[in-house]
Amino acid sequence: QVQLVQSGAEVKKPGASVKVSCETSGYTFSNFYMHWVRQAPGQGLEWMGIINPSGGTTNSAQKIKGRVTMTRDTSTRTVYMELNSLTFEDTAVYYCARGGPVSSSLEYWGQGTLVTISS
Amino acid sequence: QSVLTQPPSVSGAPGQRVTISCTGSSSNIGAGYDVHWYQQLPGTAPKLLIYGNDNRPSGVPDRFSGSKSGTSASLAITGLQAEDEADYYCQSYDSSLSGHVFGTGTKVTVL
Numbered sequence: 001q002v003q004l005v006q007s008g009a010e011v012k013k014p015g016a017s018v019k020v021s022c023e024t025s026g027y028t029f030s031n032f033y034m035h036w037v038r039q040a041p042g043q044g045l046e047w048m049g050i051i052n053p054s055g056g057t058t059n060s061a062q063k064i065k066g067r068v069t070m071t072r073d074t075s076t077r078t079v080y081m082e083l084n085s086l087t088f089e090d091t092a093v094y095y096c097a098r099g100g101p102v103s104s105s106l107e108y109w110g111q112g113t114l115v116t117i118s119s
Numbered sequence: 120q121s122v123l124t125q126p127p128s129v130s131g132a133p134g135q136r137v138t139i140s141c142t143g144s145s146s147n148i149g150a151g152y153d154v155h156w157y158q159q160l161p162g163t164a165p166k167l168l169i170y171g172n173d174n175r176p177s178g179v180p181d182r183f184s185g186s187k188s189g190t191s192a193s194l195a196i197t198g199l200q201a202e203d204e205a206d207y208y209c210q211s212y213d214s215s216l217s218g219h220v221f222g223t224g225t226k227v228t229v230l
Contacts, residue, residue: 035219037165044121044224045157045165045208061218095164104212104219105155105170112164 002026004096004110011116017084020113022096029077030054033099035106036070036081038092048094051079083115091117122147123209123222130228131199139225141192141209147220149190152212156185156194159206168207169194196227204229 007021022034036048049060051070058070064083072079079096093112100107124142131137141154148154156169167176169185172192182203184195192211196203209222 037221044206045159045210045221047210047219047221050219059218062216097165100155100167100170101174101176102153102155102171104153104210105167106157106165106210107167107170107176109164109166 002098002108004098004108006094006096006110006113009114009116011118012086013119014087014117016086017082018086018090018115019080019082020094020096020115022079022081022110024077024079024098027098029074033103034070034072034079035097035099036068037095037097037106039095039112040089040092043092046092048081053079086115086117088117091115121223122213122216122220123211125207125209125222125225127223128226128228130230132230133199133201135199136195136197137199137227138196139194139207139209139227141194141211141222143190143192143211143213145190146215147190147211147213148187148192150214152214154185154187154192155210156183157208157210158203159208161205165208199227199229201229203227 003025005023051058069082096110097106098108157165158168159165172187173185213220
């Protein structure tokens with residue numbers, strides 16, 4: 001079955017960077033786009049970006065463009081999301097989510113990774 | 120601030136029908152992009168509920184249905200059950216933003 005397993009919780013200081021991983025299994029890695037979505041405490045869902053695991057091309061939300069880098073390692077079937085210049089507003093649960101039957105839908109989700117920005 | 124607007128909350132008694140609207144614009148829903156719906160139970164990751172405007176993934180009860188018209192979409196829940204109490208989000212693509220967008224989210228309360 002499809003599984004997305006994310007790395008563990010992180011605590012970072014303002015100005016630092018964080019890198020979250022999402023290890024996949026149960027499907028052909030290169031056939032499905034991977035999205036990143038975050039949710040601040042008590043807030044709604046915010047789309048962050050997308051990566052094509054086949055060629056590595058990415059697109060990110062305008063709000064965070066320039067601060068986010070999405071990469072993949074096809075040998076380990078893992079995608080990564082790195083966010084730099086962290087501020088308190090980046091405190092959130094970060095999810096990876098695989099594209100679904102319609103490529104723009106998000107069918108399978110990781111368990112989420114809590115990133116806390118604290119001085 | 121999201122470009123897809125949903126009511127903050129809706130409520131209904133068990134067995135009733137409730138609907139959640141998702142209002143967009145000519146750069147997203149109105150441009151013909153698909154709308155998808157997600158259910159998020161407290162403390163858990165979202166779950167795909169409806170994809171491609173009106174399609175249910177395997178395992179989703181037929182009590183859930185989606186529709187789309189013009190610049191809006193709707194999610195309907197018939198025969199409301201206690202387990203349906205959750206947050207619901209719509210999602211689409213926006214050509215002006217060149218990215219995907221989520222709705223503001225709606226909390227469904229079963230009275």
